[in-house]
Amino acid sequence: MIKLDQVGKTYADGTEAVKDLCLEIKEGEFCVLLGPSGCGKTTTMKMINRLIPLTTGKIYIDGVDVYKLESNELRRGIGYAIQNIGLFPHLTVCQNIATVPMLKKWPKPKQRARAEELLTLVGMDPGTFIDRYPSELSGGQQQRVGVARCLGADPPILVMDEPFGAIDPITRNKLQDEFLRIQAKIRKTIAFVTHDINEAIKMGDRIALMREGVLVQFADPATLLSSPKDEFVRNFVGADRVLKGLRLLKAKDVMKKPPLTVKVGEDPMQVKARMERDKLRWAMLTEDDGRFLGWITWEDLHASKTIREIIIPPSVTASPDTLLNEALSMMLNSAIGTLAILNEKECLLGVLSFEIIRDVLGQQVGEAQTEP
Amino acid sequence: MWNQAWQYVISHPDKIFEWTLQHLYIILVANALAAVFGVLIGIYISGKGRQRIADTVIYLASIMMTVPSLALYGILMGILSALTLPSIGFLPVVIALTLYGLLPIIRNTYTAIREVDPAMIEAGRGMGMSEIQILVKVKLPLAVPVIMAGLRQAVVMNIGIAAIGAYIGAGGLGQPIFRGIANYRTDLILVGAIFVSLLAILADLLMGGLEWLTTPKGVRTRRRR
Structure with missing residues (x-):
């Protein structure tokens, strides 16, 4: 469980990126942080793993203040999927996936076994891909490895910064489906940043819609579509919000x-x-x-x-x-x-x-x- | 004249071999020192909040390059004799070449580390790497090709400058050149010049190979020429 309690971030130049934000992401919940660029969603996400220090408020993970932990220990316990994939080009797929296990000093064979297991989970054949370099993979394959990497040491929490942003719509759709299938199995607590309303509706158990550093509405997708709280939400979800609601239902x-x-x-x-x-x-x-x-x-x-x-x-x-x-x-x-x-x-x-x-x-x- | 030079080469292979060895030894020692100090200084000045130190260091190293080698040898002779160290021969030449070699290595190390994609660094930090782990496991491997290019540049450049070291008794392939100038022996000048050039070309090829070998496999394809 992740709890943000009156969290605020003011940068050195005086910009208030996040204001007085309260948010609770339940155990096993897929929470999407949604909003236009500059709304503070990425800042919020990065405050969870302390990549950005917060100015006011507290963040708790399972009841423990994140500032009570050593920062690197904290981060090794939170899977991190960076924007634009960000695989290390000089490391093999295996080494990339096993980055956190390596930092945690797992024995080498265990690291490799874990990498194989995760490659299989994300639908890639370990025998073919484990010793390849990122430059030898397609964009979609790199994205899968990125997902596998953030699951490296099986952290209970994932923070993901537009992990499916850098690929074509068809592959993105496929990866979203697969990730939902994986999530149904592994039930991680996820903070997922995106600016894409369709992605948010499709992926999120709940959506936190932000504007100018303020949490505007925090609700499940159906509620967000059917009962937008104000004009901003109504505009953001779009005039076709009723049609978008169709995405929430299956035949x-x-x-x-x-x-x-x-x-x-x-x-x-x-x-x-x-x-x-x-x-x-x-x-x-x-x-x-x-x-x-x-x-x-x-x-x-x-x-x-x-x-x-x-x-x-x-x-x-x-x-x-x-x-x-x-x-x-x-x-x-x-x-x-x-x-x-x-x-x-x-x-x-x-x-x-x-x-x-x-x-x-x-x-x-x-x-x-x-x-x- | 070419013929005479050729005659000299085939009649004195032992001498040429000796000069080449001396030359190589000076280069090896000087550039090893320059590489160690250059990379360390480069890493240090690429750190956070050291922009001004970096500017100053690179500025000083650039000025170093403009000092004519003969003048530098002269200055070093003064300093070394004041310290009661050998002021001619091997030592001053190695010191001078180390100083010359620093600039390309410092500059390339600094630039390479500074230009590592910030996303890579954030990925490392976000997964829980310490600053040292980020340096060793992310920044340096990605910077190696550029650092090696700097070292290559330093080696090739120093092979030329080292020839002048013969003037203050350090031996090497500068010896036939200076002797040739003193005795109007064009053939000797030619022998020295050609072998220095050959050495430089070979060193360049060798360093190119080393650059390729030390570049991490995953980033090689992008830099293949």
Whole structure:
């Protein structure tokens, strides 16, 4: 647990970078420090590991004042991911990852074993990469090694300064996903600095939004989007904040059962009768074992044709873990009103429609409007 | 004239060998001293809050370079004899060459350390390195190529200056040159000049190789020429 108690930082030139900041990051919580540049988020983060000395207030880690500890001991207990990766170019991947274990004087074989373990954790093959130099890696691979390095001696706390800032959006997205997967396993207490609202919403359990050294709002992403505290927060999260809320939900959270599912072997005319009774213009079609085949429409059903002949195959399908914003753009891109959600065996689990998404958005707007 | 010089080389290989050895010995001792002091001074003045000391030291070292070597030998002779130390021969020459060698080494060490990416230093500090660990494990390995370039420059430059040491009895490849001047023996001057130049070229190649070898592997690719 990290606790900042009325922390302030005034630089020698009189600039007040952080003012009277109170913040508590719970054990195992992913806290994002968010804000425009110059808002004091990086300063706040660096005060936790004492890279920047604080002017007023106290910072406690698990109840212990960080100034009660020797600074290097403190820092070896806090994983640090620096901005722009910052791997040491003259050291191998192994030596980079084992920097803190080396400082802690672990025996060499143990350092190497730890580096191998962490490389595997971040999805890199130790046999291929452990003895390479950073210059021999791609940007994304360097970023992974950077993450592995901050986990070097298995610290309970991580401070990360825009660790995914220096890479292309596609790789960044992938690394974010992987880091969330890792975090779900290791449950570190994290202070994560970013200026990217989308990254904050995606990654954070809670977001601390700062402006000019002041903590403006500290809330979970859904609350930040649905109930911005003031005009600044509203502007910062953006006019599309309601749409951004879609990122917080996955298809499996809101999907519904399809109105009618038909097996491919059924009799066309019976199906047609059922659709007429329920006033349905289309139905979803599956193989006998549940695998999704496509759609059939009421008009196409004739006694002279088997169902298999009139299947309209799906142009696009989604998985239960697809984020709603992605699902929505898939639907818009391929101009379909209903998106089939399939599991990994291609069995139909449910559907998403514009109506369902509209309802989700409606709830969020509703929540926002009930705020004072 | 070229022919005479060549005749001299093949008839006196032992002498040439002896002068070359003397020359090399002076260079080796002087540059080893310059490297040790230069790097230490360079590290010291690159420290925090030593900007003014650094400026002064580099200024003094630059002035040192403008003193003609003959004049410097003269000054050293005065000082050394006052201290009842040998005032001619090996000692004053080694001292003079050490002084000359300092500037490129101090300057390169200072610049190289100062120009290490601040992000690297912060990464080290943020992971709990002490100031000494940051120096030894981060700054110096990253500064080595530039420091070695300074040393290389010092060695090559001193090989030329060392020839003048023969004037005050330090031996070396300056000897045939001075003897040639005194006796109107162009062939001797040529022999001395050519061997000094050859030595300088060889030393440059050798130091280049050493520079490559001492550069940490991970940063080599960027500096490959």
